[in-house]
Amino acid sequence: MALLQLIARRLIQLAGVLLGISIVTFLLLHMAPGDPARLLAGDRASAETIAVIRSQYGLDLPLWRQFLTYLMNLFAGDIGQSLRFQRPVSQLIQQFMWPTLFLTVYVVCLAVPPTVALAIMSARKPGGTADQVIRLIGIAGLTIPVFWLGIMMSRLFGVSLGWFPVSGYGVGISEHLHHLFLPALSTAIWLVPVLTQSLRAALIEKTTADFVTAARAQGASEREIFWRTILPNAVLPTLNLLGVMVAFMIGGAIIVETIYAVPGLGTLMIGALLGRDYYVVQGLTLVFAMSTVLVTLAVDLLTAFIDPRVRL
C-alpha cells in the first residue's frame, strides 16, 4: 500500500535527520573556544575540579568515542545532567514542559481562526481593498518586537486595567487560561501575519487551478466555486501551516515565557544559557529540534492520509 511505503520512506529519512540533529547538538558543546570541561565547570573552577569533570564526563576520550557515548545515552533516554539543578535534564524537561505545551495549544487556538478568516478575505479579491489593508497590517505586525509587545500588553491589560495576571501559570485549567492569555495573545499577534501571508498565497494559487476553470465552465457561480471548490482545497495548506508554526512558536515561546515568568521550557532555556548550564542547553536544543521534526512528519503523514495525490 502506497501509504505504508510513504511512512516507511519518511521514517528512514527521519532516522537520518535525528542522527544529524544529535551530531549538531553534540558538537555544540565542543564549538566553544577552549576546553569543554572548563566551560562546564565555570570560570572560577580550580584545576582539580576541571580534571574531575573531564574524567567524569569522559571529555579526555577521543571525540568519536565521546559521540558514541552521547548517542548510547540518548537511546537510553539520558540527555544529560543539569549542573545547576543536579538533576537529569529529562526530569527537568518533564517538569517544565506542561506550561509550554499548554501555551502552544492556546496560541494555535488563538491564531488559526483569524488567520483563516483574514487569508480568505484577502484571497477572495487579490489586490482589492481588503487585501491591501490586510497586507499593510501584516507588514506592520511582522515588525513588532514580540518582547516589547509582551511588556506593553502586560503593563496595559495586566497592571493598569488589572484584567489579567502578568506572571506565573496558576493552578487548574481555568487559571491556566487566564494566566496564559496575554502570553498567548502576544505570540498570536506576531504569528498571524506570517501565517496569513502563506495561506493567502496558497489560496490564490488554487484560484487559477484547472479544476476551478472546469467548475466555471460547468456554470458554477463564483460564490459556489469559492466555497465549494477553492476552500476545501485550502484545508491542506492550512494543515501545513501548523508544521511551519511549530518552529516559530518555539522561538516565540522562549521570549514570551521570559517576559511573563511562565515556568516553561523557554524560561528553563534562558536560565540555563545565562547560568551556563550547558547540558540543559544541549538537551533542550535536541528536544526542540526533535519536536519540530516530529510535528512536521505528523503533518506530512496526515496530509498524505487526507490527500491521495501526495501518496503517489
Add this chain to the structure above:
Amino acid sequence: MANASTLPEAAPPVRGMTLSMMVAMAILGGWLFLALTGPLIAPHEPDAIDIMNMLSPPSAEHWFGTDQVGRDIFSRVLFASRVDLFLCVIGVLPPLLIGTTIGLLSGYFGGVVDSLFMRVYDLTVAFPFFVLVLAIVGVLGPGLVNFIIALTLVGWVSYARLVRAEVLTIRESEYIQAAKCLGYPPVAILTRHVLPNAIGPIIAYAVSDAVLVMLAGASFGFLGMGAQPPLAEWGVMIADGQAFVQQAWWICLFPGLAAISLGLGFAFLGDGLGQMQRRQATA
C-alpha cells in the same frame, strides 16, 4: 540567428516608484541620517547619569523622558540606532555572501557538493532558527560578535537554498549553453551570467531578512545574549526599562517604537521591490 521580431521584448523600465518604495526610502533615509548625525543632534550624553532626574517623564528638556539612572532616553534611542542599523547590515551581509557562493556552486555543478549541501540544509531547518542561534551564542558567550557568528552559521543555508533554486533554472537557459559553447570558464559564467540573473530574488530575500535580523538582534539584547549594557541598543534599553514599566512606561515605549519604525522601513522596501519585480515580470 533568430529574427529580431521573435526575440522577447525587453521589459520597459518601470516608471515611477511605488508608494511602498517611497515610504521605505523616507524611513530608511531618515534613520540613516539620524544614525550618522546622532552625536551632533543628541541633546544629552547617552551615558550621562543624572541622579537628580531619575525616571522623569517626557518633557521639553527630556523629550522621551529619562531612565532609572537619569539617562536621556531620546539621546540613547539616537545612539542605539547606530548599533541597530549597523546590526542590520552586518547581520545580513556575511550569510548573504557565503550562502550565495555556496548556492551558486551547488546549483551549477551539482554532484557531491550539491547533495552534501542539501543534507546540511535539511538538518539546519530541522532546528527552530531562534533556538539554534540562541544555543550557539550561549556556548560561544553572549555578545554582538558571537551573535553575528551564530547568525551567519545558521543563516547562510536559506540564501544558499534560494540561490541554488534560481541557478537550477538559469543553468538550462540558452544563453548559458551559448556561453559554455564559446568556452567561457565556469567562474566567468557564474559571475557574469548566472549571478546577475539570480540577483533579484536574493536582494528581495535579504531585505526581508534585515527585518528578522533587526528583531533577533533586539531580542538577543533584551535577553542579555546580544549587545551588552551599558551600550545603548534598543533591546537592551527595553530590558533596562522592564523592571520600571509600572512607574515609567517611556523607558520601554520609545526604543520599541524606534525598532518598529526601522522594521517598517525594511518591510516596505521589500514590499516595494516585490511590486517592481512583479511589474517587470508582467510588463
